[in-house]
Amino acid sequence: MPTYQEWTDAQETASVVVDGHDLDVAYRDEGSGDPVVFLHGIPTNSYLWRDVIPPIEAERRVVVPDMLGYGNSAMQDGFDRSLRAQERMIDGLLAQLGVGTVSLVGHDLGGGVFLRYAAHNPDAVEQLVLSNAVAYDSWPIQRITDLGLPETARETTPEELGALLDDLFRETLYEDGASEEFLEGMTEPWNSETGVTSLVRNASATNTNHTTEVDPTAITAETLLLWGANDEFQAIEWAERLYEDIDGSELMGVDEASHWVMADRPEAYRDRLTEFLC
Template sequence: MKSYDEWAEAQEHTTVEVDGHDLDVAYYEEGTGEPVVFLHGIPTNSYLFSKVIDPLVEERRVILPDMVGYGNSQQTDNFDRSIRAQEVMIRGLVDDLGLGSIDFVGHDLGGGVGLRFASHYPNEVDHLVLSNSVAYDSWPIKIITDLGLPESARENSPADIQGMLDDLFRGTLYGDDPDEAFIEGMKTPWNSEEGVTSLVRAAGSTNTCHTTEVDPRNVTADTLLLWGLEDEFQPVRWAERLEGDIDSCELVGLEESNHWVPADRPEAFREHLARFLLD
């Protein structure tokens, strides 16, 4: 598995227009074949999935963007970072890379983007995987709404935010021996004044209406819900509701996993992805 620095070095960049802003989008790409797009949530980046893509890249073209405002994508303080805007980014990226129809794997906010995209473009998403995804009015959670207050950007230094993120991941990764490389990979992109402001703006862009306005019953893609059962942020009851609303849907609950499922249970995550997307 690549280190975060190796991952970042291997990323490519393209420009996508989002609401009149030409924004730089960093993405990691590997493999050939039919495309699979992965999308992370807050406060992570595409490195979240670094442990789970190996089986797919042998047969598929795997694309993992950093959402705008996140990771190594553009972080300037002049554009929307909401999941509505991230859907526009994905629309532009799919078109720019000539992907056509795709499979989509989304975690947390990335799952909310996947729900929107699969609902709005039902003929372009064949398979949808949602992992501890935001949906309905399950979000934002208090830690994110507090972080999104404008004064958070003025009152917190990069060191303050690094400490907060360190505590967050150490407190919510499952088990007593967290992956240090994973934690550093999640924290590093925010370690600057611009990064602090970008994270606060991302938190402030969490808008419940951007999921409540979407009816999951409009999703026609075959759907897999890969859910960490110990999640305190997006409890499994939201997955159970999605399972009832999406016609072709399977819920797989993963024991010994909190919110960060690709990091907590990478082997199981890989196995279920391969079964669902490759078989």
């Protein structure tokens, strides 16, 4: 699997207008065929999907962006990073890439973005995969609320934030012995004063209203709820509620997997996702 540096070396950049701001979006665009877009959550980036996409790239076009404020996308202060704004970013990016009908795979906040997108654009989304996604009023969790306090940006050094995130991932991955490459890829983008401020702004932009206003019954896409069954942040009960609301959806709980399901059980996750998409 690629290192984080190899992953970012393969990224391209597009400029997308969101709320009057010209903002750079870093993304990977590989493969050919019907497009699939993958979107991560907080505090991760597109490298989250490194173990998942190779067999899907062999069959379909795969687009994997960093959300605004994350990874190698725009991090400067002064723009909205909410789910609403990220949904507009996806709209603009897909238009630039000439993508019409699409399949979507979202985790955490990325799942919340795609929940909105699929409900707002039912004719444009053929398949939807949500993994440990924010939904209804399941979020924000206390850790993210605390991280989003303005004084956190002023009082936290990059080294302190890096240690905090390293501890977070090591504590919440299902088993000990986390991949050092995974940890580096999740923490490296925040290793600057700009990165610290950006992550704090991302956390402060979490807004429960951006999922409570969504009607999941409006989603017509073929839907798979592929969920880490041992998640302490977005419990599988939220997936069960989505299963009841999204007509014809399928729910699969991945055992011995926490919030970071694709890192905890990459083979099980990849196999079921590939079966669904390909």
